[in-house]
Amino acid sequence: MPRTTPRDKAGQAPPSKPPSEPAIRAERSVPDSSPEETLGDREQRLARIVTQLDTDARYAMGSRRFPGHVSPTDAIEIAAALADELDDGARARAQKAEQQGMQIACDIGCHRCCTVVVTAYQPEILRIAQFLEQPENAAEKKGFLDRYSAWRAAVGDEVEALPQTMAQGQQAEIDRLHFALWRRGALCAFNEGGICTIYPVRPLACRNAHALDTDAYCVPDPPGGKRPTMVDFVPMNRFLNKATRLLHAAHNAIAAPGQRHQQEALCSSVFRLLTSSAKAP
Numbered sequence: 621m622p623r624t625t626p627r628d629k630a631g632q633a634p635p636s637k638p639p640s641e642p643a644i645r646a647e648r649s650v651p652d653s654s655p656e657e658t659l660g661d662r663e664q665r666l667a668r669i670v671t672q673l674d675t676d677a678r679y680a681m682g683s684r685r686f687p688g689h690v691s692p693t694d695a696i697e698i699a700a701a702l703a704d705e706l707d708d709g710a711r712a713r714a715q716k717a718e719q720q721g722m723q724i725a726c727d728i729g730c731h732r733c734c735t736v737v738v739t740a741y742q743p744e745i746l747r748i749a750q751f752l753e754q755p756e757n758a759a760e761k762k763g764f765l766d767r768y769s770a771w772r773a774a775v776g777d778e779v780e781a782l783p784q785t786m787a788q789g790q791q792a793e794i795d796r797l798h799f800a801l802w803r804r805g806a807l808c809a810f811n812e813g814g815i816c817t818i819y820p821v822r823p824l825a826c827r828n829a830h831a832l833d834t835d836a837y838c839v840p841d842p843p844g845g846k847r848p849t850m851v852d853f854v855p856m857n858r859f860l861n862k863a864t865r866l867l868h869a870a871h872n873a874i875a876a877p878g879q880r881h882q883q884e885a886l887c888s889s890v891f892r893l894l895t896s897s898a899k900a901p
């Protein structure tokens with residue numbers, strides 16, 4: 621597992637294609653509970669799951685149970701593939717912005733938006749917990765656990781209301797809670813000295829940050845009430861819709877019936893996973 625790297629949303633990797641269909645990458649080899657399954661078989665099976673998850677919007681909405689089997693390891697793999705595709709899209713978007721004389725402000729060391737309480741889906745949460753359970757990431761895990769209490773005290777008990785509020789779907793209340801938590805200024809417990817310690821496995825919400833030109837408005841109460849300017853990049857918008865739907869469908873597919881139909885606060889849910897007997901796969 622590579623060591624964590626600083627934030628570099630401005631596109632250090634070579635330009636690449638805009639995202640299209642989420643794909644399962646050939647180079648991945650997460651262990652499976654079926655040791656006899658070859659990598660090729662596994663990719664084909666995961667590709668089939670992704671296709672099936674996308675056949676009915678009710679799998680994401682939680683109003684219909686996905687009939688197939690999705691293991692937690694499968695869900696992690698799907699989250700990883702979607703994250704890779706999103707990164708491709710983010711690079712293409714940054715390139716497009718640059719061609720039009722604009723510059724993405726998010727860059728190494730910028731952690732302005734890391735005081736937002738990030739929410740994530742269960743496949744992403746499992747992926748992060750799995751990353752932190754790797755022996756080579758023991759320092760990152762310890763750092764997170766050490767910082768967690770201060771983060772939890774700073775955000776307060778209201779953070780626990782987030783999944784419930786999102787489940788109720790009342791946008792005005794979701795927005796109120798989101799900004800109330802952001803105003804507390806609690807730096808994400810995964811952030812150490814401005815650096816994201818789970819950078820390779822951070823959730824989609826963090827991968828999609830792309831303020832234009834300046835980070836001055838990436839605060840809950842920006843000057844003049846002005847919000848950051850974002851690039852409207854249609855292929856990315858389409859991909860994000862699809863990726864969110866797939867993640868949500870995978871999230872519901874691995875949940876116990878009747879449970880966890882909404883995103884959860886990232887730090888709290890990873891903390892619970894790391895400190896409970898139910899470990900990441």
Ligand code: SF4
Binds near residue numbers: 738
């Ligand atoms: S997970 Fe990483 S990028 Fe996302 S808010 Fe936390 S420190 Fe920032």
